[in-house]
Amino acid sequence: QVQLVESGGGLVNPGGSLRLSCAASGFTFSDYYMSWIRQAPGKGLEWISYISGSSYINYADSVKGRFTISRDNAKNSLYLQMNSLRAEDTAVYYCARFGGGYEGWFDPWGQGTLVTVSS
Amino acid sequence: EIVLTQSPGTLSLSPGERATLSCRASQSVSSSYLAWYQQKPGQAPKLLIYGASSRATGIPDRFSGRGSGTDFTLTISRLESEDFAVYYCQQYGSSPYTFGQGTKLEIK
Numbered sequence: 001q002v003q004l005v006e007s008g009g010g011l012v013n014p015g016g017s018l019r020l021s022c023a024a025s026g027f028t029f030s031d032y033y034m035s036w037i038r039q040a041p042g043k044g045l046e047w048i049s050y051i052s053g054s055s056y057i058n059y060a061d062s063v064k065g066r067f068t069i070s071r072d073n074a075k076n077s078l079y080l081q082m083n084s085l086r087a088e089d090t091a092v093y094y095c096a097r098f099g100g101g102y103e104g105w106f107d108p109w110g111q112g113t114l115v116t117v118s119s
Numbered sequence: 120e121i122v123l124t125q126s127p128g129t130l131s132l133s134p135g136e137r138a139t140l141s142c143r144a145s146q147s148v149s150s151s152y153l154a155w156y157q158q159k160p161g162q163a164p165k166l167l168i169y170g171a172s173s174r175a176t177g178i179p180d181r182f183s184g185r186g187s188g189t190d191f192t193l194t195i196s197r198l199e200s201e202d203f204a205v206y207y208c209q210q211y212g213s214s215p216y217t218f219g220q221g222t223k224l225e226i227k
Contacts, residue, residue: 044207044218044219044221045156045209045218046218047215047217050216061215099169100169103152103169103170105152105211106154106209107166107175108163109165111162
């Protein structure tokens, strides 16, 4: 079955960096747009980036210039390099597959990985 | 950026009752590119509806979505115990994709 598993979260100091990974299985990874979405503790959902199978990329303004999305289709993996981290980046980070072609509804989602930015 | 406003913030109902959740957009959502998700505590969101009215695979037919332009609705015809959760709408018609702030559906 389709499965997404995130890893790489943890505690990081303000200004630090972290790289998240998302391992995909159960579908032809290169055929799908993929996305990162985050949720601050007790808050709602925020879309932050997507990448097409051929690496067309889009970012939310809140992370543009600090975060970099990438993918390795040979490894069925999605990544998020996060630099210059701030306290407000503290959140659970989910990877998600676009549900249909280039339409940005998300299905399924991974279980999430928690990133805490604090000194 | 399209702002989505969900109402009510909290909805208190009993099992068997009908739930109506609203999602209003600050500008028209192109091609009815509107999705609904359910999130339970400690879990990732789960897709319910896409394209404003298409049910995702495996979603019971008591869940239905409708609307176009700026006004969208998610209806749960007869609430079951597992339906009590937080519901989010999301537009994907224009970048940046945005979510509503959520409606918490709680047991009365």
